[in-house]
Structures are given as structure tokens and as C-alpha cells.
Amino acid sequence: MPSRYVSLQTSEPPALREGLRRLRATLGVPAQFPPDVLAEAAHAAANPVLPTTDRTDIEFVTLDPEGSTDLDQAFHLARTGTGFRLLYAIADVAAFVSPGGHLDTEAHSRGETLYSPTRKTPLHPSVLSEGAASLLPDQLRPALVWELEFDADGQTTSTRVARGLVRSRAKLSYVGAQAALDAGTGGEQLELLRTLGTLRLDLEAARGGVSLSVPEQEVVATKDRWALQFRAPLPVEDWNAQLSLATGMGAASLMLAGGVGILRTLPPARDGSLAKLRRTAAALGIRWPPSQGYPAFVRSLDASVPAQAAMLNACTTLFRGAGYQAFRGTIPSQPLHAAIAAPYAHTTAPLRRLVDRYCGEICVAISAGVEVPDWVTSTMAELPPAMDDADRRSKKYERGIVDLVEALVLAPRLGQSFSGTVLEVDPEDDLGVLQLPDPAVEAKVKGADLVLGEQVSATLVSADLLSGKVEFRILDPA
Secondary structure (H helix, E strand, O other), X not given: OOOOEEEOOOOOOHHHHHHXXXXXXXXXXXXXXXXXXXXXXXXXXXXXXXXXXXXXXOOEEEEEOOOOOOOOEEEEEEEOOOEEEEEEEEEOHHHOOOOOOHHHHHHHHHOEOEEOOOOEEOXXXXXXXXXXXXXXXXXXXXXXXXXXXXXXXXXXXXXXXXXXXEEEEEEEEHHHHHHHHHOOOOHHHHHHHHHHHHHHHHHHHHHOXXXXXXXXXXXXXXXXXXXXXXXXXXXXXXXXXXXXXHHHHHXXXXXXXXXXXXXXXXXXXXXXXXXXXXXXXHHOOOOXXXXXXXXXXXXXXXXXXXXXXXHHHHHOOOOOOOEEEEXXXXXXXXXXXXXXXXXXXXXXXXXXXXXXXXXXXHHHHHHHOOOOOHHHHOOHHHHHHHHHHHHHHHHHHHHHHHHHHHHHHHHHHOOOEEEEEEEXXXXXXXXXXXXXXXXXXXXXXXXXXXXXXXXXXXXXEEEOOOOOXXXXXXXXXX
């Protein structure tokens, strides 16, 4: 389950049921798996294709949000004479899914796992995604074992991957790991994660990459009520993400060198976009020295300051148009992921994202010096549009759920006034986006002469529990 949801119960509020049903119907969210898919999954779970290489001596651990059971990744870090070594086990979904079978066909139609506070719509049946293929502790599992070497500064010096049989030793949570680190009881693996993660973040900044660590709306579903809150990522989440990013960058390097692969790309900022952001900063009264680059400027912003929160929101518009590019022979003319400032590939979440199974298979073949399997090369050109559609559906689903919960939280308070920060302004229509700190809501606001970054008092005029549409207005004084 992604960190956007905290669920302590499994039922939906009656007031939201119809709105959620309509949302799922509109987006075509899949229902239950067909019987033939479930039967094939059960057979595969009992009869996986196991690797011959035994890596069970490696003391892997997983690190995920509390309550996660679809565990794609397990890591083991060590110091070397000149730097660091990362052994990164990624669930080997290809050990269970036969190309062209019922499971494979269904996964192609779904694209990726969808989440809500009370239900999961998985890419693969739970007997695999939360059972036989998941890197649960103390269980033998087939995996793709990545080996990445880093120098003393955290720069990658070598990347390779091969199949291996693994056994995770512990299932760690973000909150628990951060608490242990803060208390000085994190142990060697978490301390090395902090050290290498910090080095990788520094390298990201140096090459011009940007990870926007912006507080996100989080739906908290308990037995009695659903609520919203803003939550900033914990430092350990950022360090853990750097392991995945390093692996994705290593995978992209392997594929570019091998002349075959699927990249996750994001074009550079459009001409004039940075100049527009500088004008926005000036309008908000935020100092942005001419000599300071965009990555350093973003890292200097504090989301708890209203004007700077509006600036961070504006920064999310700099890079647009993320997608996938499959290639064979001819390297893409634009292979970079602009926010990472390097070539990058999705390869560390195959239980939850279809394209990762393909990327992993390509990299295993390249590392072994053998031909990429036909089932990969014959169908990989179909993946970019399929994954783009799945990605759009996932984002609309998440946003739609949050919109409905905002309406649920606000509906009893129609006519009340709230104080918040103006995050966006469209002066032509007298419209903007208002962010409230409590409840944690971002919604449309209508009013003349809205000022970006200004704190205002607005009246709640609508909260539709079927569509999730919420609107505030700044009313003229009587």
C-alpha cells in the first residue's frame, strides 16, 4: 500500500459508496480476476521456476510502508575497501508468469496495481503478489539479484544482475526504521542506508536532479471515520528511494549499452518554463539569486511557509510528459529522465508494475551476454502506450479518491469559513486552488483578485459526495 493511504479498517463509508462505485466504473478499474487467471496463479504459486544459484546466505531485509505485503525489494548493504556494495533482490515475477498465458494477458490489461484505503486492485492475484512471489521474511523466493558497486562518494562503478534464490531476514517499516535510526539503534544495514542514501542525494543535486519532497495529502481510514492529513516523507524513505533510483539508472545504462530496452523518460523543461518560475518567485516575494540553479532553489524551500508552499506547487509544473520508450538497435534521441538528470528505467517493482518484469528480463540477458528472450522483444513495443494508459488511470484513481474524501470531510460544514493559502491562480476565470491546513484539503476557490501565496478566508459553498467536487468562494462583504 502506498504512503498516500493509512487504513485501519476494510469497509467504505456509506456516504461514499456510490461515489466510489462511479469512479471505478468511469475509470474501468478491474473487478475480480477471472477463474482461469486464478487457477493459473494457484498452479504457478505451487510450481515456480526456481533458480539454481543459491544466495540465501545474504541477509536481505525489506523496507516498506507499514502493513505492506506485496514486497518487491529486499536489500543488503556492505562497505568495500573503496566504497559500498548494494545487493538488491527484486521479486522474479517471470518465475511464475508464462508468456502468453492467462496471467500474462491479464497483467497486460491491468498494467499496474491500483490502491484505495479499503481495497487493492492488484496486477497479479494475491496468491502471487502477497504470497509466493512476495519477498516475505523467512521464505525461500526466486529473485533477480542486482549487484551495484559504489565508490567512496556514492558514484556507481559497476552494475550486474542475475537470478538467485534468496531469503529475507526481516520486514522493516519506514516509521519503525526511522525511529530506530533516531534512537541510535538502527543497526548496520540502516546506518549504511543512511550513509549511502545521503551520498546519492548529494550526487543527485550535483548532476541537476530534483526530488520534490513535498507533503502529500494522505487519507486516514479508521473504524469510525475517514480523514485527511498532510504528511512529509521521512528521511529513511528518501534514502530507500535512492537504492531503487540507483538500480533503475544502472538498468538504463545496461540497456543503452546493449542496444535494447525500455526507458522511463521525461523531457527537459520547456523553453521559458524556468523564466516563468523565476517570475512566480518574484511575485511571491521569494529571493532566487540569478546564480542559484533550480535544484538548489527547490531544496531551499520550506513547505510550512505559505508563500513557499505555493512556490513548491508551481515547481511541480516544470517537468511534464513522462512516458516510456522501447528501443532495439536505435537509441532514443531523448533518453533522459529530466527530474533524475540521467537515463532511468522502471525495474524494481515487478509485482506492482508490468514494465518492470520486461526490464528485469532484458538486463539479466545483457548481464549474461545472451540474447534477450523472444517473448520480450516481440511484445515490448506494445508496452509504452499500455503503461501510459495504466499510469493515467492510477493517477486519476488516486486523485478521485482524495477528492471524494475531501467532500466527505467538508460536507457537514457547508457555509463555514476556512483560512488557507492560494496555491494556484487563473485570473481570467477568477479561479484558484486553495490549500487548507486542517482539514488537509486542496480545492477550487473562486474570487476576484486572487493573489498567489496569499492567506485568505473563504466560504465553503459546495461539497458533492458523488463527484467529489468541492468549491470555496471569497464572498464580498455585505
